[in-house]
Amino acid sequence: MKSARALVVDDDPVILEVLEMRLQSMGLDVALAKSHGEAITLLDERGFDVALFDLRMEPVSGLKLMTAAHERQPRLPVLIMTAHGTIDNAVEAVRQGAFDYLTKPFVPEELRGKVGRALSERRWTRDRTLLKAVGDALGSSGTMERVLDAIAQATVEATEAERAVVFLLEDGRLAPMASAGAAPGPLDDLARTAAEVMDRKIPAATVPDADGRVMLGAPLFVGGGAAGALVVETRVEPTADDLDVLALFSSQATVALKNTRELERLRSGALAALGRMAAQVAHELRNPLGGLKLFAEYLEHRLAKAGDTEGSDVAGKISREVDHMTDLVREITQFGRPGSLRRIPTNLNGLMESCLVLAQARVTSTEIQVTLELDAALPQAALDPREIRKVFLNLIVNALEAMSAGGTLMLRTRPADRGFVEVAVEDTGCGMSEETQARTFDLFFTTKDSGTGLGMAIARTVVEQHGGRMDIRSQLGRGTEVRVLLPVVAP
Numbered sequence: 211m212k213s214a215r216a217l218v219v220d221d222d223p224v225i226l227e228v229l230e231m232r233l234q235s236m237g238l239d240v241a242l243a244k245s246h247g248e249a250i251t252l253l254d255e256r257g258f259d260v261a262l263f264d265l266r267m268e269p270v271s272g273l274k275l276m277t278a279a280h281e282r283q284p285r286l287p288v289l290i291m292t293a294h295g296t297i298d299n300a301v302e303a304v305r306q307g308a309f310d311y312l313t314k315p316f317v318p319e320e321l322r323g324k325v326g327r328a329l330s331e332r333r334w335t336r337d338r339t340l341l342k343a344v345g346d347a348l349g350s351s352g353t354m355e356r357v358l359d360a361i362a363q364a365t366v367e368a369t370e371a372e373r374a375v376v377f378l379l380e381d382g383r384l385a386p387m388a389s390a391g392a393a394p395g396p397l398d399d400l401a402r403t404a405a406e407v408m409d410r411k412i413p414a415a416t417v418p419d420a421d422g423r424v425m426l427g428a429p430l431f432v433g434g435g436a437a438g439a440l441v442v443e444t445r446v447e448p449t450a451d452d453l454d455v456l457a458l459f460s461s462q463a464t465v466a467l468k469n470t471r472e473l474e475r476l477r478s479g480a481l482a483a484l485g486r487m488a489a490q491v492a493h494e495l496r497n498p499l500g501g502l503k504l505f506a507e508y509l510e511h512r513l514a515k516a517g518d519t520e521g522s523d524v525a526g527k528i529s530r531e532v533d534h535m536t537d538l539v540r541e542i543t544q545f546g547r548p549g550s551l552r553r554i555p556t557n558l559n560g561l562m563e564s565c566l567v568l569a570q571a572r573v574t575s576t577e578i579q580v581t582l583e584l585d586a587a588l589p590q591a592a593l594d595p596r597e598i599r600k601v602f603l604n605l606i607v608n609a610l611e612a613m614s615a616g617g618t619l620m621l622r623t624r625p626a627d628r629g630f631v632e633v634a635v636e637d638t639g640c641g642m643s644e645e646t647q648a649r650t651f652d653l654f655f656t657t658k659d660s661g662t663g664l665g666m667a668i669a670r671t672v673v674e675q676h677g678g679r680m681d682i683r684s685q686l687g688r689g690t691e692v693r694v695l696l697p698v699v700a701p
């Protein structure tokens with residue numbers, strides 16, 4: 211086991227010498243400092259497990275030094291050394307956060323006892339109450355990514371962990387899904403610990419390596435088997451009690467994971483069922499709508515011919531409302547059956563230009579500037595141009611609709627990493643609130659008076675069918691950027 215590190219600060223060299231000898235005989239690794247400045251340098255350099263500060267030091271007292279030390283190492287147990295007979299000072303020191311006090315001259319048993327207790331009471335878990343509160347909060351679920359992030363983040367915040375990583379089994383491979391904390395370096399050691407605790411099905415800690423790093427892991431059980439593990443990297447050697455806390459935490463994380471998985475399954479199932487039903491209803495509406503359109507147009511002509519302009523205007527309005535309903539119905543039926551793709555080599559630059567022309571015809575905003583940054587070196591991609599046109603048409607129409615008061619529309623294409631091309635549609639329009647952003651892809655979600663709430667849902671379905679991905683970045687009042695990544699070669 212790595213020896214614990216002690217820092218002793220006193221302006222009396224004789225005291226330093228005595229304490230160095232005593233503490234070394236207890237198996238401690240001792241660092242000495244004669245002044246506040248020296249002590250701070252050492253505290254900035256490395257972590258200590260216990261510190262002994264002289265109360266009376268000039269010009270900065272031991273209590274001030276303790277405050278500075280705790281700013282750097284919040285959980286460092288500090289023992290304040292006072293001259294015999296100044297018990298009031300000692301009490302004040304403890305009140306201000308000292309672990310305990312030592313009176314000079316030292317009684318060997320007292321020194322041994324208090325330093326020993328300071329070391330053994332130092333815990334890996336910083337704040338158990340916080341840990342429990344965070345665990346409870348996890349019980350309310352969100353998306354999978356958010357839950358995993360919360361688990362990693364909470365672990366780092368509530369413990370002495372320098373890094374926490376959540377691993378999940380994905381297609382038989384252990385993948386790091388979320389990570390928090392500042393420790394640098396590769397994840398190999400953590401992944402190994404994750405695999406080990408999943409195998410053994412119990413929380414465990416590794417022995418400290420040459421740098422004094424310890425890995426703690428706890429398996430995450432979902433549906434009978436270990437679905438992953440929560441692994442942390444720390445420099446404080448944990449007790450059995452600490453492992454229990456980690457196990458408690460991982461079991462709470464497990465509940466959150468289970469809830470989220472179920473919720474996601476439910477959501478997608480309900481969505482699919484709703485889509486099928488909507489498609490059927492829409493289909494039934496198509497023929498009557500066609501009839502309505504014909505009658506309205508006939509009426510419009512007839513009234514116009516008879517000189518009844520008011521009447522023909524109303525008929526014209528009916529006709530346009532019917533058009534809107536027909537659009538809606540077409541979108542719903544398309545959503546219901548995505549159909550198979552007919553991929554051909556497609557020039558996305560040309561496609562973007564033709565979508566822009568179409569979209570501009572649909573939206574009557576004034577004062578809109580358009581900038582195109584279409585990379586001429588963009589490779590052709592294997593896409594179904596009819597389907598993909600729907601995607602960008604929807605995105606551009608949304609962008610234009612967001613800029614009813616004018617603005618700039620930017621369309622960009624560029625080759626992206628790993629055989630993908632990226633198309634971005636950006637506007638300087640109204641942007642989205644967080645709530646809107648969370649729901650944009652929901653079927654029938656719209657914030658517009660005459661919106662269908664289908665555009666984004668359709669766009670995402672088509673992009674995903676192609677093996678691509680969509681990302682939205684939006685700021686309320688500033689604008690929105692939607693990026694679409696599409697594979698060059700069919701996956």
Ligand code: ADP
Pocket residue numbers: 604608609612637639640641642646650655656657658660661662663664665666667689690
């Ligand atoms: P619709 O346009 O018919 O309302 P969509 O599915 O296309 O339906 O979009 C859903 C919602 O997402 C919109 O009502 C709007 O609130 C929001 N949205 C989509 N694109 C943008 C954008 N570029 N800027 C601001 N909000 C947007």
Ligand code: MG
Pocket residue numbers: 604607608665666
């Ligand atoms: Mg739309």
